[in-house]
Amino acid sequence: MIRSCRKTSFGAKMKASHTIRKVRNGSRLDGKSFHRATTNGTTSQQLFPKGGRSAHYHSFAWRATNIFTDLVSSKKNNLDAVNSIHYRSSTSSPSAYSSMNDPHPTLFGTNRMNIDAQLRADVRTMGSMLGKIIAEHSGNEMLDKIERLRTLSKAWRKVGDARKNSSSNNKARVTADKEFASISSFVSSLSNQELLIISRAFTHFCAIANAAENHHRSRKNEEMLRESVRLVNTTAETAKGKSIEMPSPVCALGTQPDSCGSIIPALLKEPYNLTPEEVHETLLNQKVEIVLTAHPTEVNRRTLLDKHHRIQLLLTEADNQRRHGDCTPYQKKLLDESLEREISLIWQSDELARSKPTVQTEAEMGTLVIENVMWKALPQYLRKLNATMISELGGTQFSLPLDATPFQISSWMGGDRDGNPNVTPTVTREVCYTNRYRAAKLLTKDLEDIYSRLSTTYCSADFRSAISDRDAREPYRAFLEPIIAKLKLTSAWAKQELHNAQSSCDDKHAPTAAIRADDVYTSKAQLMDELLMVHRSLCDTGNELTANGRVADLIRNLWSFGLSLIPLDVRQESDRHTEALD
Secondary structure: OEHHHOOOOOOOOOOHHHHHHHHHOOOOOOHHHHHHHHHOOOOHHHHOOOOOOOHHHHHHHHHHHHHHHHHHOOOHHHHHHHHOOOOOOOOOOHHHOOOOOOOOOOOOOOOOOOHHHHHHHHHHHHHHHHHHHHHHHHOHHHHHHHHHHHHHHHHHHHHHHHHHOOOOHHHHHHHHHHHHHHHHHHHHOOOHHHHHHHHHHHHHHHHHHHHHHHHHHHHHHHHHHHHHHHHHHHHHHHOOOOOOOOOOOOOOOOOOOOOHHHHHHHHOOOOOOOOHHHHHHHHHHOOEEEEEOOOOOOOEOHHHHHHHHHHHHHHHHHHHHHHHOOOOHHHHHHHHHHHHHHHHHHHOOOOEOOOOOOHHHHHHHHHHHHHHHHHHHHHHHHHHHHHHHHHHHOOHHHOOOOOOOOEEEEEOOOOEOOOOOOOOHHHHHHHHHHHHHHHHHHHHHHHHHHHHHOOOOOOOHHHHHOOOOOOOOOHHHHHHHHHHHHHHHHHHHHHHHHHHHHHOOOOOOOOOOOOOHHHOOOOHHHHHHHHHHHHHHHHHOOOHHHHHHHHHHHHHHHHHHOOOOOOEOOEOOHHHHHHHHO
């Protein structure tokens, strides 16, 4: 969904006719060629023109075969996770269970000796839970067919790799062609319903493997941070009584070569020799813009994205429990059951939206990234950057100001009219009001959290003079209460204006005007002044620690996202601008 992430999975497309010819002739076809055939618009009837099967069957057959070949030619981490597990025979030992039929899947197995083994273990655990659920709903025979086809695909890939490294390429090619013929024959023997179940099984297996891989990336980052701390502690012991240059004691952003925790101190040394003032000024002037777009291939429903997010939270909780080593059997059981519950709900949910998404729904999917990720991640990162700047540059005078906004977020969804006739002025207005409604909701939630925390009875004299009830026992709560009420009114106003925007093109909606714009927040400066008053009062009364916690996080989010949550880039074909100017 983020523009910078859009890319083609493989290189230039292979011509569809060449691909069709190879499939019809029974020739070996690698996973990339299969993928390219589908992206070139090849139909199942072209690929399998004979055999007496319906077009419906061909569609399922082609989709299933494509999923299997995509699986065996997917990303390296997924391959490592899948290839490390073997198909179970009737006499297999427990260690030989595959990634979908381990009889006792758990997040707390003994096969987690190193950090890379944890990814394989997570994939095995979740895949086996998926296999168990499939067997419960479709029978063990169906699960055996899924495993059979996975094993055939794995064997085909293995002989294909051997052919590349073998001097007797002809023999290896024949072997590979036989393996591919076995896959084709097996797929042809399956019914429509079986092909649908198998396609869904591999689709969801790849999705949960991706969830495990995303979590593993965070896990490795955390491990590198812990390694940085161990390096600091080891160097500190060695440096006792000696003149040894010490690494950063903060390790907020780690010491990886591509992190600010490593780059900032490097800028102060040879060959750059920048002063702390120069580095500080440069950081404050940095602007990174992240533009959200509606990706045309994004088909996952919001409910599935939420479930995958909860799966990653469960994997994180399991990591914490294993690290501390004090998890009771009951706690382990709860985590395993919670994970299986999410996977079960995924399997029983419809993967695809059954109606064409509107521009408004695409925009709502985009704001989901902000609500679930950026709203929390951005202030957390800025906290870490602030700690690193203070530590590396030499004091609090080099801290990151609250109004510093090195990141800017914007969106094309709802404003990109270049070639999209569905993006009308009314649609843009609706998206803007929807974003304001969501921003007010997020701000209200955070302010209510701050309200519950600030029970202190001390405040500065200037702050108390700004409270309507100057004798209030809890001044911060007395000050925040009307702000929260006004934010709730702001969200109601945004919903009212959204209703009015819809009524302008729909006779079913009657316009309303119960809430006036003068009674709500329409500028972030209005709310910002009030939050800064809270922050200053806390600092003036010796509560800097409290001020620089949740209050500072909310101020930074308000600077970054404002009351509109995300500005829209209104893009228009240049001829329209020329016509308007002429």
